[in-house]
Amino acid sequence: MPIYTTNQGWVLETATTAYALGLNQAGLLVHRYWGARLKAPDDYPTAPNPGSWSAFNNPAQRTPEEYPGYEDIKFIDPCLKVTFADGVRNVVLRFDSAEVRAGEPPELRIHLRDTTYPFQATLHYRVYETYDLIERAVTVTNAGDAPITIERIWSAQWHMPAGGNYRLTHAVGRHMDEMHIRREPLTEGIKLLESRRLTSSHHHSPWFAADHGSADEDAGEVWFSVLAWSGNWKLSAEVTDFGSTRVSMGINDWDFAWRLEPGEVFSTPSSYAGYTVAGFGGASRRLHDFIRDTLLPHGRTIHKVIYNSWEATEFAVDEESQVALAELAAAMGVELFVLDDGWFHGRDHDAAGLGDWWPDERKFPNGLTPLIERVNKLGMEFGLWVEPEMVNPDSELYRAHPDWVLHFPTRARTEARNQLILNIARTDVQDYLIDQLDRLLAQHNITFIKWDMNRNVSEPGWPGAAGDPREVWVRYVHGLYRIWGTLRDRHPDVIWQSCSGGAGRADLGILRLADQIWVSDNTEPTARLAIQEGFSQIFPAITMEAWVTDMGAEYVPFEFRCHVSMCGTLGIGGHLVHWTPDRRAEAARWIAHYKGIRHIVQFGDLFRLRSPQAHPYSALQYVSKDRSESVLFAFRTHLPPPAQLPPLYLRGLDPDLAYEIEGFAGARSGSAWMNGGLSLELADFGSAVRRIRRVE
Ligand code: GLA
Numbered sequence: 001m002p003i004y005t006t007n008q009g010w011v012l013e014t015a016t017t018a019y020a021l022g023l024n025q026a027g028l029l030v031h032r033y034w035g036a037r038l039k040a041p042d043d044y045p046t047a048p049n050p051g052s053w054s055a056f057n058n059p060a061q062r063t064p065e066e067y068p069g070y071e072d073i074k075f076i077d078p079c080l081k082v083t084f085a086d087g088v089r090n091v092v093l094r095f096d097s098a099e100v101r102a103g104e105p106p107e108l109r110i111h112l113r114d115t116t117y118p119f120q121a122t123l124h125y126r127v128y129e130t131y132d133l134i135e136r137a138v139t140v141t142n143a144g145d146a147p148i149t150i151e152r153i154w155s156a157q158w159h160m161p162a163g164g165n166y167r168l169t170h171a172v173g174r175h176m177d178e179m180h181i182r183r184e185p186l187t188e189g190i191k192l193l194e195s196r197r198l199t200s201s202h203h204h205s206p207w208f209a210a211d212h213g214s215a216d217e218d219a220g221e222v223w224f225s226v227l228a229w230s231g232n233w234k235l236s237a238e239v240t241d242f243g244s245t246r247v248s249m250g251i252n253d254w255d256f257a258w259r260l261e262p263g264e265v266f267s268t269p270s271s272y273a274g275y276t277v278a279g280f281g282g283a284s285r286r287l288h289d290f291i292r293d294t295l296l297p298h299g300r301t302i303h304k305v306i307y308n309s310w311e312a313t314e315f316a317v318d319e320e321s322q323v324a325l326a327e328l329a330a331a332m333g334v335e336l337f338v339l340d341d342g343w344f345h346g347r348d349h350d351a352a353g354l355g356d357w358w359p360d361e362r363k364f365p366n367g368l369t370p371l372i373e374r375v376n377k378l379g380m381e382f383g384l385w386v387e388p389e390m391v392n393p394d395s396e397l398y399r400a401h402p403d404w405v406l407h408f409p410t411r412a413r414t415e416a417r418n419q420l421i422l423n424i425a426r427t428d429v430q431d432y433l434i435d436q437l438d439r440l441l442a443q444h445n446i447t448f449i450k451w452d453m454n455r456n457v458s459e460p461g462w463p464g465a466a467g468d469p470r471e472v473w474v475r476y477v478h479g480l481y482r483i484w485g486t487l488r489d490r491h492p493d494v495i496w497q498s499c500s501g502g503a504g505r506a507d508l509g510i511l512r513l514a515d516q517i518w519v520s521d522n523t524e525p526t527a528r529l530a531i532q533e534g535f536s537q538i539f540p541a542i543t544m545e546a547w548v549t550d551m552g553a554e555y556v557p558f559e560f561r562c563h564v565s566m567c568g569t570l571g572i573g574g575h576l577v578h579w580t581p582d583r584r585a586e587a588a589r590w591i592a593h594y595k596g597i598r599h600i601v602q603f604g605d606l607f608r609l610r611s612p613q614a615h616p617y618s619a620l621q622y623v624s625k626d627r628s629e630s631v632l633f634a635f636r637t638h639l640p641p642p643a644q645l646p647p648l649y650l651r652g653l654d655p656d657l658a659y660e661i662e663g664f665a666g667a668r669s670g671s672a673w674m675n676g677g678l679s680l681e682l683a684d685f686g687s688a689v690r691r692i693r694r695v696e
Contacts, residue, residue, distance in 0.1 A: 014128065085147055155250040168186050267465070306334065308572075334585055342363075413459060451499065484514075524556075525556050627653060627654045659673055
């Protein structure tokens with residue numbers, strides 16, 4: 001069991017890392033260590049006992065508490081803030097007991113209890129030994145007979161080793177331009193990142209990496225964490241007056257309150273964290289393996305080549321137009337045909353129809369079954385787009401239930417893309433959607449659902465809420481998980497895609513339900529390189545849906561566009577009817593090529609060799625887990641002449657064994673390819689995909 005209880009407290013060990021905590025002399029649960037695994041459980045530092053030397057420098061301010069509540073003379077950002085029924089806004093949690101639970105994963109539970117009020121908190125630490133990851137979450141219980149209001153409840157405070165200066169890496173972006181990497185030094189004060197939009201990730205991702213300022217892709221100490229939550233979240237990276245650095249993550253406390261009734265329990269989402277000496281690449285690979293093996297519902301099966309008709313036909317869908325596309329797609333080797341928006345009742349444009357999830361009678365007079373059967377006969381599976389959380393005011397659903405949307409009765413309901421948000425915090429709305437979507441899935445041979453969410457929140461009112469209406473932020477996400485989870489249970493073989501106008505809902509919470517993420521509505525391939533690189537910091541290629549479309553077609557060669565999409569789960573989204581036979585034949589060749597390498601892309605280790613966010617000449621490499629096969633992708637956008645492309649130094653090969661690389665004569669050792677590198681000749685907008693094979 002990788003959890004040790006010693007005189008000094010507790011030690012959680014993974015394959016190469018360790019995390020230690022314990023009680024200090026003041027009886028506070030404090031952080032002791034997070035870094036490389038040491039030889040013996042007694043090797044870890046003891047619990048720190050900061051002394052006091054002035055009224056303004058109280059020890060509480062300098063104590064690295066594992067889960068600080070808002071109390072005492074301390075001004076660090078606390079994890080927990082509550083108001084008791086008598087108005088006391090002060091939570092004094094002290095150690096009560098600890099238990100170690102065997103199981104997969106093993107878990108340490110530390111029970112804390114308020115010194116005055118019948119209020120308890122349990123800190124959960126789960127250890128994923130082989131993935132070098134630790135999961136933290138918190139549950140609190142109201143054991144009294146009066147309600148308690150929770151105003152902040154975060155999942156974890158992660159302490160960086162004391163005495164260091166840290167650099168924060170995070171991702172920023174927006175719709176059509178997600179996931180740009182930023183690295184900035186952390187100095188005294190708080191750096192806040194958050195979502196207040198109801199979804200998680202268009203603008204910032206609930207993820208960070210911290211290093212000493214010198215880590216790179218291959219080497220250097222990196223501490224990293226993600227929050228598995230698909231709603232509003234907050235990340236607070238704080239450097240205290242005494243130079244200690246801590247990063248807290250959790251549900252956003254902005255406009256949040258939760259009335260915890262007597263006997264009730266509140267559970268936070270999980271924060272997963274890890275430490276590596278293998279740089280940012282090492283951190284990503286830890287997350288990739290964990291997500292693929294542990295979270296994804298279908299992470300161990302190959303994800304299929306998709307055709308999606310959105311960019312081709314938009315709302316103008318009917319059986320004929322889709323069959324025409326399906327026939328061409330099947331001939332190219334596509335395995336899954338996805339009918340996007342426009343198929344349901346009254347949906348001729350984006351101002352009507354959302355909410356009415358049955359086939360439009362004019363476009364599909366005989367329902368969807370004839371199209372699905374046709375698609376199946378062509379040898380493809382069939383997938384469908386839905387946007388269940390939304391409603392257009394021009395819909396049967398809204399006319400019947402105008403009170404079902406988020407709103408304040410006295411205020412106008414702000415529309416975005418002509419739509420309003422259903423309040424899926426309400427169980428009646430959840431039940432309605434479960435019923436509608438269940439019927440759709442039960443009545444049709446659908447194996448893939450693209451779940452979209454195309455706006456951000458406004459007027460987050462919940463008239464008639466039983467508890468505090470500000471619970472809506474959390475209950476909405478719980479509602480989402482319930483709807484989706486119920487449908488998953490009833491239709492376990494369906495693959496789901498999480499889309500919110502691109503990567504608006506890309507997080508580890510949704511990846512327990514969805515297998516794939518729509519990375520961006522921007523499919524222009526040069527922009528996509530950068531977006532995909534950002535995405536790959538957190539998510540494995542198997543989740544990264546990447547279509548070849550017509551965006552950028554005027555200036556980016558078709559081959560380049562295919563190569564970009566082959567770096568993830570390949571899809572096609574162009575207008576196939578408008579493609580020439582030659583173009584379709586070329587696409588078919590790349591699809592066939594992809595099928596030969598996708599086991600490496602989808603299940604292998606990713607090495608980012610040169611960053612497309614930093615260089616016009618970029619490269620990445622996937623290596624199979626047994627290191628027998630690999631694939632190299634390289635891209636050149638625009639470089640002013642004369643340009644000399646630097647060598648690419650491969651990674652992840654066995655240094656002592658010989659490898660052959662397509663396009664290069666003779667085998668060389670892994671060490672030679674990694675240290676000596678290889679040179680490619682590429683013109684502007686040139687690209688290459690090269691298979692690498694170990695030779696016996
Ligand atoms: C969003 C999605 C697109 C497409 C449209 C349909 O923008 O990101 O891929 O599904 O909605 O309306």
